[in-house]
Amino acid sequence: MTSRTSTQVSHYHIQKSRRAKFLEDWRANHRTVVALEDVAMHESARGDRIGVYVGADGDRQTRTMDALAHEVDPGVTTTVHRHSWDVMVFVVAGNGWFEIDGERQPFGPGDAVHLPSWAWHRVGNDPDASSTVRYLTFSSQPMLETMGMAVLEDAGDAEVSTLPGRPPFSEHLDGDDPYARRVRRLSREQQARRSGRLHTDWDSLDLVNTPRGTRTTFLLDKAIGYQASGITMAMFEIGPGRSQSMHRHPGEAWLYVVEGSGHSYLGTEPEGGQEHPWKKGDLIVVDHFLWHQHLNDHPEQTAKVVRIHMFDSLLETMRALCDPLVLFEEPPDHIRDAQAGDPTTVDWPANDRPTWP
Ligand SMILES: [Fe+2]
Ligand SMILES: [Fe+2]
Numbered sequence: 441m442t443s444r445t446s447t448q449v450s451h452y453h454i455q456k457s458r459r460a461k462f463l464e465d466w467r468a469n470h471r472t473v474v475a476l477e478d479v480a481m482h483e484s485a486r487g488d489r490i491g492v493y494v495g496a497d498g499d500r501q502t503r504t505m506d507a508l509a510h511e512v513d514p515g516v517t518t519t520v521h522r523h524s525w526d527v528m529v530f531v532v533a534g535n536g537w538f539e540i541d542g543e544r545q546p547f548g549p550g551d552a553v554h555l556p557s558w559a560w561h562r563v564g565n566d567p568d569a570s571s572t573v574r575y576l577t578f579s580s581q582p583m584l585e586t587m588g589m590a591v592l593e594d595a596g597d598a599e600v601s602t603l604p605g606r607p608p609f610s611e612h613l614d615g616d617d618p619y620a621r622r623v624r625r626l627s628r629e630q631q632a633r634r635s636g637r638l639h640t641d642w643d644s645l646d647l648v649n650t651p652r653g654t655r656t657t658f659l660l661d662k663a664i665g666y667q668a669s670g671i672t673m674a675m676f677e678i679g680p681g682r683s684q685s686m687h688r689h690p691g692e693a694w695l696y697v698v699e700g701s702g703h704s705y706l707g708t709e710p711e712g713g714q715e716h717p718w719k720k721g722d723l724i725v726v727d728h729f730l731w732h733q734h735l736n737d738h739p740e741q742t743a744k745v746v747r748i749h750m751f752d753s754l755l756e757t758m759r760a761l762c763d764p765l766v767l768f769e770e771p772p773d774h775i776r777d778a779q780a781g782d783p784t785t786v787d788w789p790a791n792d793r794p795t796w797p
Contacts, residue, residue, distance in 0.1 A: 469501050470728055472706060472714075476721030479509055486518040488563070493723045494694070496582070504583045504692045504750045505671055507723055511574050512536060515567035520600060522560045524591040525581040526669045528660050529553040530696065530746055532721075533796030534573030536565040540638060542600040547575075549793045550642030550698075552659040552673055554666055556634065558606040560595065574796060576696060578748045580669040606634065636667025642793050645675070649783040653682045662752060670753025678702070678736035678743045679786030686771040690758060691727035693749040695734065698794050700743025702736040709772060721797070731771060742789060 471494070479491040479498075488510050492498025495506030512518065512534075520539075529538070531551045538545045541559045555561050555577075565573045584590040595603055609630050613623040640659050647655040658664045659673040666672075675698065678684060686705070695704075697720050704724050707713015709731060717737075718724050724745070726732050736743040749755065759767050 466501075466503075471500070471725040472704070472716040473718050474500070474507075474723045474725060476719075481509065481511060486521070486562075487516050488512045488518050493576070494725060502582045502692065502727075503586065504754055505578050505580060505694070505748065506582055507694060507696075507748070508577045508579075509574065510563070510577060511572050512563055512565045513572050514565050514569040517564040518562045519594065519596050520560050520562040520598060520603075521592065521594040522558050523581070523593065524557055524589055525579050525584045526557040526671075527555040527577045527579040528668060528671050528673050528748065529555065530576045530578075530659065530673060532574040532576060532698075532794065534565060534571045535569060536563060536573040538563050539600065541606075545639050547639065548642065549796065550645075552640040554636065554638050554660055554668055556636065556638075556667070557669070560600050560603055578671055578673070578694070580671055580750070583669070583750070583754065633667045637665035640664070642791075645791060647675075647677060647788070647791060650676075651783075653783055654678050654684050655783055655786075655788060659746060668752075669750075670756070671748060671750050672752060673746055673748050675744060675746045677788070678734065678745070679783065679788070680736060680738055680740050680742060682783075682786065683733055683735035686731055686733040687769060688729055688731045688771075689726075689768045690729055690755060693726045693747065695724040695726075695745040695747045697722045697724070698744040698746055700736055700738055700741055700745075702734065702738070702743050704732060704734045706730045706732045742786075744794070 474493045479493055481489040481491040484490045491509040492500060493507035493509060494500045494502050495508060496502070529552060531547050531549055531553070533549050535546070535548045537547065538553055538555065538561055540555060540561050545553060547553055563573070581590050609627060610623050611627045613620040645657045647657045649655045654676040656674055656676040659675055660666050660668065661672040661674065676684065697718050699720055701719040703715045703717045705713055705715050706726065707730060713730065724734065734745065755767070
């Protein structure tokens with residue numbers, strides 16, 4: 441005789457309601473613009489001030505990336521720490537330095553910096569500096585947390601030379617079996633990941649016209665030598681009264697407004713959508729699969745925005761897993777045809793370093 445354990449609710453039903461709840465919560469979480477004034481800065485245990493644009497520690501849940509603001513006053517050096525995720529930095533104001541595994545990397549306004557996973561790092565602002573350093577960070581921490589791999593190690597004011605290096609790995613194993621091949625493949629991968637570029641100087645940026653009504657440049661991307669977790673940063677500039685053409689793609693694509701003001705349209709077809717105004721210091725959040733377009737409302741000045749998304753890892757994977765679903769779409773013809781945007785007719789200004797506030 442067999443005995444059976446019967447549960448009131450089947451695995452199927454538990455899973456179904458859990459998935460429904462997850463999506464319900466996520467939809468309640470949708471945002472469009474996080475305004476600068478909605479980001480409260482808090483004194484942190486590291487010695488700087490930290491504010492959350494998007495992230496669990498500011499009660500703004502996210503799945504793949506988070507977005508934080510940091511401020512370091514003159515004379516302050518933060519404590520040193522490291523973590524399993526990596527961080528993309530965009531400097532908003534001030535001149536300071538990052539120390540990455542013991543090596544100093546100076547930076548100025550508009551520069552981009554990569555803090556690799558497991559690299560000890562801290563940031564400093566010299567005592568005779570004239571202004572506070574402010575920078576934004578975009579990290580892969582939430583993505584690693586979904587896999588149970590988000591690890592942080594704080595070392596206080598320890599000398600970096602006394603701390604252990606990055607996790608060791610096996611470099612080589614002879615043989616043509618799957619294990620030996622894995623050892624060599626992962627070794628090559630780690631060597632590449634640990635030798636990527638760390639800094640982009642604003643003065644080296646070269647903005648190039650695109651057919652989308654804007655001009656654009658990479659800030660942090662594998663195309664210019666970075667070895668990051670797939671989060672990329674590019675900057676685009678929208679001509680006065682112009683816009684980027686409408687399109688849609690999966691969520692958690694963000695735009696940080698460096699200069700200028702305008703609005704974004706987000707909506708569905710044919711129902712239509714809403715317009716969301718933005719200004720310098722705001723973060724535009726596209727965290728749903730909606731048609732969207734970013735428009736510069738100023739009649740004379742250009743707008744500069746830094747766009748951040750996890751294209752090279754997560755979105756590439758999603759494209760493969762969802763194929764033949766199209767994840768990057770141009771709009772229907774009647775919308776596309778109505779869009780003007782020849783960037784060659786814009787009188788582009790000199791690309792001066794950003795100012796703050
Ligand atoms: Fe960090
Ligand atoms: Fe977009």
